[in-house]
Amino acid sequence: xxxxxKQAINxxxxxxxxxxxxxxxxxxxxxxxxxxxxPWCTVPILLLVLAFFAVGLTDEHFVKIVTAPDNxxxxxxxxxxxxxxxxxxxxxxxxxxxxxxxxxxxxxTETDEKVLxxxxxxxxxxxxxxxxxxxxxxxxILLKAPLEEPAxxxxxxxxxxxxxxxxxxxxxxxxxxxxxxxxxxxxxxxIGLCAIPYIDRDPQPAGFYCYKQRRPMVxxxxxxxxxxxxxxxxxxxxxxxxNWNFFGPFEVWDVHKVxxxxxxxxxxxxxxxxxxxxxxxxWFLREAPGILLCLLYFMVPTTxxxxxxxxxxxEKLGPVRYSVxxxxxLSMLALPIKMYLRWAFNLKYIVAIPEFFFNI
Amino acid sequence: MPEAPxxxxxxxxxxxxxxxxxSIFRHGYTTSDRDRALTVLTNVFFHLHPVKVRKSGAxxxxxxxxxxxxxxxxxxxxVSGILLMFYYRPTVEYAYNDIMALRDHxxxxxxxxxxxxxxxxxxxxxxxxxxxxxxxxxxxPPREFNWVIGVILLVLTMLLSxxxxxxxxxxxxxxAITVGSNMARATPFLGHEGPGAAMLAIGDIQLVHxxxxxxxxxxGGRFVGAGAxxxxxxxxxxxxxxxxxxxxxxxxxxxxxxxxxxGPL
Numbered sequence: 001x002x003x004x005x006k007q008a009i010n011x012x013x014x015x016x017x018x019x020x021x022x023x024x025x026x027x028x029x030x031x032x033x034x035x036x037x038x039p040w041c042t043v044p045i046l047l048l049v050l051a052f053f054a055v056g057l058t059d060e061h062f063v064k065i066v067t068a069p070d071n072x073x074x075x076x077x078x079x080x081x082x083x084x085x086x087x088x089x090x091x092x093x094x095x096x097x098x099x100x101x102x103x104x105x106x107x108x109t110e111t112d113e114k115v116l117x118x119x120x121x122x123x124x125x126x127x128x129x130x131x132x133x134x135x136x137x138x139x140x141i142l143l144k145a146p147l148e149e150p151a152x153x154x155x156x157x158x159x160x161x162x163x164x165x166x167x168x169x170x171x172x173x174x175x176x177x178x179x180x181x182x183x184x185x186x187x188x189x190x191i192g193l194c195a196i197p198y199i200d201r202d203p204q205p206a207g208f209y210c211y212k213q214r215r216p217m218v219x220x221x222x223x224x225x226x227x228x229x230x231x232x233x234x235x236x237x238x239x240x241x242x243n244w245n246f247f248g249p250f251e252v253w254d255v256h257k258v259x260x261x262x263x264x265x266x267x268x269x270x271x272x273x274x275x276x277x278x279x280x281x282x283w284f285l286r287e288a289p290g291i292l293l294c295l296l297y298f299m300v301p302t303t304x305x306x307x308x309x310x311x312x313x314x315e316k317l318g319p320v321r322y323s324v325x326x327x328x329x330l331s332m333l334a335l336p337i338k339m340y341l342r343w344a345f346n347l348k349y350i351v352a353i354p355e356f357f358f359n360i
Numbered sequence: 361m362p363e364a365p366x367x368x369x370x371x372x373x374x375x376x377x378x379x380x381x382x383s384i385f386r387h388g389y390t391t392s393d394r395d396r397a398l399t400v401l402t403n404v405f406f407h408l409h410p411v412k413v414r415k416s417g418a419x420x421x422x423x424x425x426x427x428x429x430x431x432x433x434x435x436x437x438x439v440s441g442i443l444l445m446f447y448y449r450p451t452v453e454y455a456y457n458d459i460m461a462l463r464d465h466x467x468x469x470x471x472x473x474x475x476x477x478x479x480x481x482x483x484x485x486x487x488x489x490x491x492x493x494x495x496x497x498x499x500x501p502p503r504e505f506n507w508v509i510g511v512i513l514l515v516l517t518m519l520l521s522x523x524x525x526x527x528x529x530x531x532x533x534x535x536a537i538t539v540g541s542n543m544a545r546a547t548p549f550l551g552h553e554g555p556g557a558a559m560l561a562i563g564d565i566q567l568v569h570x571x572x573x574x575x576x577x578x579x580g581g582r583f584v585g586a587g588a589x590x591x592x593x594x595x596x597x598x599x600x601x602x603x604x605x606x607x608x609x610x611x612x613x614x615x616x617x618x619x620x621x622x623g624p625l
Contacts, residue, residue, distance in 0.1 A: 073481070073484065076484070077487075081484075084488055085491070088492070104624075107422065107624050111414050111415070111416045114415065116397065117409040118399040122400075129432045136436070139477050140470040146530075147528060150456045150529065151531060152531060160539050162540040177546065178545065179547065182544070183544070194511050200499075202500065206497035207497065207498065207623040208496060209495060357555045357557070358555035
């Protein structure tokens with residue numbers, strides 16, 4: 001019975017199914033936050049996750065990966081980040097309901113009242129620090145820090161993985177070249193995070209949990225936080241084995257797994273399959289369609305939206321802020337788009353100029 | 361004439377009203393508002409806080425105490441890190457053996473565990489803190505610059521953890537850093553396999569090559585070797601913590617200058 005469940009989960013698992021299922025769950029969460037964060041929904045979901053781990057713990061291979069000392073914090077993080085996401089959304093929905101009834105938010109009822117920091121705040125900080133300190137000591141006693149063989153530059157482990165918090169970036173390497181996955185995207189993430197308060201400047205819905213009034217911002221942030229960062233870390237850590245091949249959660253990491261994969265560039269699609277001419281010799285002719293496509297990708301949605309359904313936003317933000325916002329948003333969306341293009345058409349590069357190490 | 365009764369010797373008063381005690385503790389410890397306010401005002405650590413805060417902001421349910429906890433985790437990492445520095449030499453000959461010695465020669469030793477798990481914990485608490493600040497909209501004006509400092513601190517936290525990852529000098533460490541730093545090869549213009557780097561040439565002489573690019577600067581060599589170990593050790597123990605401490609000071613100071621823990625208008 002359990003074997004059958006594990007088999008079913010394994011055969012269902014692939015990058016595309018896991019990513020799509022996560023996207024669907026994310027969509028449900030942001031569309032119906034009030035229903036999903038209610039106890040009627042939360043408790044069954046929690047039980048389901050716990051059941052998954054319970055089934056997993058009967059599996060030798062699953063246990064080996066999940067309890068690898070450096071992977072334990074990731075498992076902890078799933079529950080911690082999940083809990084706080086639930087908590088913030090729950091509070092936001094309760095506050096939204098209060099506002100709808102014309103009542104002040106929970107925070108508003110207490111904002112004019114002031115309390116002495118000592119003892120009221122310092123007491124909380126002390127208890128939190130104490131609980132953390134006890135937890136850390138227990139964690140350190142129960143779980144030894146890993147120490148493998150001495151460093152040997154001639155023997156590369158397979159798979160070689162970066163520290164877990166960078167595995168989302170390493171997972172992006174499947175879909176993009178290092179200059180994008182390892183340099184451009186991290187830079188854009190940092191710039192994008194810094195840009196948030198300069199784009200979302202409305203001082204009003206601040207200082208309390210709420211969702212309705214800030215829906216677009218919260219959806220974009222949660223999408224980046226959960227789908228593009230945490231989900232990719234989970235895939236990169238738990239589901240990528242030797243040769244960075246994909247393995248189901250209960251699949252043994254077989255070094256000899258063969259994955260037939262012929263990735264094709266956009267120029268091949270157009271000049272060989274489509275037109276039947278063969279590839280042009282000059283790179284700028286060969287890659288002209290791809291470069292054009294990339295330019296259109298950034299320019300068309302930006303201008304069309306500015307003229308139609310985002311008109312008000314452009315007026316509010318002004319041209320500079322609006323352009324920065326759109327470049328950041330479209331770059332963010334480029335990752336899932338490229339992922340789906342890869343899964344659907346085995347598309348390797350949209351622009352491929354290996355002459356200059358410039359591949360998109 | 362009746363003699364005035366001699367005052368009884370009171371040890372408590374003798375201590376708490378003596379010069380020594382008064383020089384350390386400036387005020388009483390009663391539950392009066394005055395003493396409670398003075399507790400915060402006259403203590404260098406407590407006075408990072410204001411004397412009073414909004415009741416909504418003093419709730420664990422509002423802040424999750426994630427920022428304060430991140431700071432506390434950082435302090436525990438400083439303490440355990442200093443203790444580890446006594447026993448660790450950042451050279452290829454000694455690094456791995458020193459870590460082995462910590463494991464094998466110290467009965468019930470958990471200093472390395474405290475440091476490693478603390479590092480993981482700090483990454484999580486910092487992420488949670490950022491999440492909370494976003495979800496309460498606390499980055500909005502006038503707090504926008506403090507959010508930017510927070511983002512830089514987040515990046516530095518991950519770099520601290522990344523540089524520390526190499527120091528045990530085992531296979532896990534070496535190859536994680538190899539994979540991570542290989543990305544720097546592809547930095548546009550600055551990495552020797554990055555787009556545009558080939559254009560930076562004078563005649564036939566390449567300016568950016570494997571021994572002059574940004575990865576070489578990071579590793580102090582073409583590969584993760586002795587140079588990288590020393591550089592990462594110094595970055596991990598001196599350079600990045602210094603930057604973090606300075607930015608944290610600004611971060612905390614600005615919380616107060618920008619109006620304290622955010623609350624609804």
